[in-house]
Amino acid sequence: MGKRSIKEVKDAGLEKNVEGEAIKRKEKKAKHEHKKEKKEKKSKDKSDTKKKDKKEKKRKEKSDSESASQEGGSNDEEEKNTLTEGPSQSVANEAACKEYAKKHEINYVDPISQTPLLPVLNFSELPIADNLRLGLKNFKEPTPIQSASWPYLFAGRDVVGIAETGSGKTVAFGIPALQYLQNLPDEKPTTRILVVSPTRELAIQTYENIKGLTSDVSFKVAVVYGGAPKSEQARAARNASVVIGTPGRLLDLINDGAVDCSNVGYLVLDEADRMLDTGFEQDIRNIISQTPNPLKGEARQTVFYSATWPESVRALAATFLKDPVKITIGSDELSASQNITQIIELLDDSRSKERSLINCISKNLASAGEGEKILVFVLYKKEAARVENTLARRFNAVGIHGDMSQAARLQALESFKSGKSPVLVATDVAARGLDIPKVQLVINVTFPLTIEDYIHRIGRTGRANTKGVAHTFFTPEDKSHAGELINVLRQAKQDIPEGLYKYGTAVKPKLNAYGNRVTNDAPMKAATKITFD
Numbered sequence: 001m002g003k004r005s006i007k008e009v010k011d012a013g014l015e016k017n018v019e020g021e022a023i024k025r026k027e028k029k030a031k032h033e034h035k036k037e038k039k040e041k042k043s044k045d046k047s048d049t050k051k052k053d054k055k056e057k058k059r060k061e062k063s064d065s066e067s068a069s070q071e072g073g074s075n076d077e078e079e080k081n082t083l084t085e086g087p088s089q090s091v092a093n094e095a096a097c098k099e100y101a102k103k104h105e106i107n108y109v110d111p112i113s114q115t116p117l118l119p120v121l122n123f124s125e126l127p128i129a130d131n132l133r134l135g136l137k138n139f140k141e142p143t144p145i146q147s148a149s150w151p152y153l154f155a156g157r158d159v160v161g162i163a164e165t166g167s168g169k170t171v172a173f174g175i176p177a178l179q180y181l182q183n184l185p186d187e188k189p190t191t192r193i194l195v196v197s198p199t200r201e202l203a204i205q206t207y208e209n210i211k212g213l214t215s216d217v218s219f220k221v222a223v224v225y226g227g228a229p230k231s232e233q234a235r236a237a238r239n240a241s242v243v244i245g246t247p248g249r250l251l252d253l254i255n256d257g258a259v260d261c262s263n264v265g266y267l268v269l270d271e272a273d274r275m276l277d278t279g280f281e282q283d284i285r286n287i288i289s290q291t292p293n294p295l296k297g298e299a300r301q302t303v304f305y306s307a308t309w310p311e312s313v314r315a316l317a318a319t320f321l322k323d324p325v326k327i328t329i330g331s332d333e334l335s336a337s338q339n340i341t342q343i344i345e346l347l348d349d350s351r352s353k354e355r356s357l358i359n360c361i362s363k364n365l366a367s368a369g370e371g372e373k374i375l376v377f378v379l380y381k382k383e384a385a386r387v388e389n390t391l392a393r394r395f396n397a398v399g400i401h402g403d404m405s406q407a408a409r410l411q412a413l414e415s416f417k418s419g420k421s422p423v424l425v426a427t428d429v430a431a432r433g434l435d436i437p438k439v440q441l442v443i444n445v446t447f448p449l450t451i452e453d454y455i456h457r458i459g460r461t462g463r464a465n466t467k468g469v470a471h472t473f474f475t476p477e478d479k480s481h482a483g484e485l486i487n488v489l490r491q492a493k494q495d496i497p498e499g500l501y502k503y504g505t506a507v508k509p510k511l512n513a514y515g516n517r518v519t520n521d522a523p524m525k526a527a528t529k530i531t532f533d
């Protein structure tokens with residue numbers, strides 16, 4: 001399907017958005033007190049816009065016409081928000097949508113509307129090109145985070161999406177990203193979509209996923225990450241409309257002029273809480289400062305996804321988002337995937353870990369099905385090398401950690417993925433995002449530094465509605481994590497060993513990047529949580 005007919009499909013979808021419903025919502029919104037604030041903001045934006053230099057003005061005009069064409073041809077801000085009810089949703093399926101939202105515990109916090117957009121129940125409802133539809137052919141239906149966030153993403157809204165590990169967040173941001181690209185007029189190649197990932201391996205995986213979503217070879221996608229030669233990546237990035245990368249290499253290539261972010265209209269921070277924590281904060285600020293600034297009226301949709309959303313990053317996140325809708329699937333509390341059985345083995349000291357680890361792996365491999373494998377997490381690079389050494393001969397284990405060359409890291413990962421090595425020993429470099437089929441068991445030899453890392457580590461199993469097991473050694477050294485761990489176990493309805501309570505149930509207050517205690521959900525302060533009743 002060519003670009004014109006895509007637009008026709010989209011327009012048709014918008015028309016199907018039930019005019020009456022749209023008017024009702026518009027009236028409701030008109031009453032909303034937020035309108036006043038919005039108007040003030042709009043006039044401020046206008047005056048800011050006047051001050052912009054000629055180049056920025058040109059981009060704004062262009063982006064306005066792009067959004068207008070995406071949103072049914074209206075230039076009016078109010079109208080835009082009303083018409084952006086998402087892809088086709090008929091009144092007939094409204095009840096089913098609400099039922100679905102309730103069943104999957106979809107919660108919305110939206111600063112500009114009290115009425116959530118109905119979730120998308122079928123891929124057929126999406127206003128997308130045939131080649132993207134083809135990219136979804138292996139999936140039966142959208143996952144809840146896809147269902148809930150697509151109406152907002154296709155409407156051009158900023159989204160913070162929080163959903164359990166392995167729930168399809170990559171496709172959730174990938175499909176609207178590629179359709180955004182499809183809707184753009186043909187122009188000279190430049191970066192339009194930027195996805196920032198915390199690790200090299202995740203960047204590569206996201207690159208492969210995004211490429212797998214489209215058969216349209218005119219979409220040029222590039223991945224850039226450290227530890228590999230720069231020149232080849234620079235060449236690929238220069239011609240690419242979609243650039244996926246780790247922060248350090250991205251900044252390098254931006255500084256070299258190989259990546260031009262001034263036309264980025266769709267920005268994704270995958271594993272957003274990790275990207276916004278202290279280690280990455282400055283790099284992320286530097287990267288985002290190179291992209292259009294929506295607070296100055298420039299066009300950029302910003303999308304943050306993660307399975308965890310600690311308070312410590314929320315205020316910072318808000319500085320990069322414009323009226324974001326926050327969509328949470330399931331509990332608002334920190335939650336592990338319900339598909340994972342969590343076992344906590346209390347040990348008197350670290351010396352008994354090695355024997356317990358070998359026992360645990362032997363037992364599980366003996367009963368493992370075809371191609372099933374085990375991921376072992378430790379905290380430190382040296383510890384990873386040592387544990388790998390212990391397990392290498394016995395189980396043909398391989399390792400992955402930051403002291404290894406990138407080539408060796410990729411080789412180890414490939415060996416594990418292919419099943420050649422059924423055991424991978426890893427530091428937290430493999431904790432987030434990696435989607436490796438048939439990981440039946442995650443073992444935490446050393447407890448991670450944060451409870452969020454625990455959620456991500458164990459989330460390497462039990463993905464895409466499969467079942468998995470996480471086995472965690474807990475020693476007296478880990479006692480400061482007992483309270484948080486008990487909460488996570490309770491929330492996921494898991495057995496809590498009696499002995500864990502002796503370490504106490506108190507949860508330490510979280511600190512932000514500057515060491516200050518954070519207690520409120522700053523960016524969403526003005527908004528209230530809304531659900532379908």
Ligand SMILES: Nc1ncnc2c1ncn2[C@@H]1O[C@H](COP(=O)(O)OP(=O)(O)OP(=O)(O)O)[C@@H](O)[C@H]1O
Nearest residue numbers: 139141142143165166167168169170307433435464
């Ligand atoms: N609609 C769908 N139906 C079934 N499987 C899906 C669907 N969408 C994506 N998947 C699959 O689900 C798996 C997990 O997806 P993905 O890696 O995007 O999860 P995630 O939510 O980003 O996890 P994490 O929080 O660990 O990063 C992938 O193998 C992906 O292909």
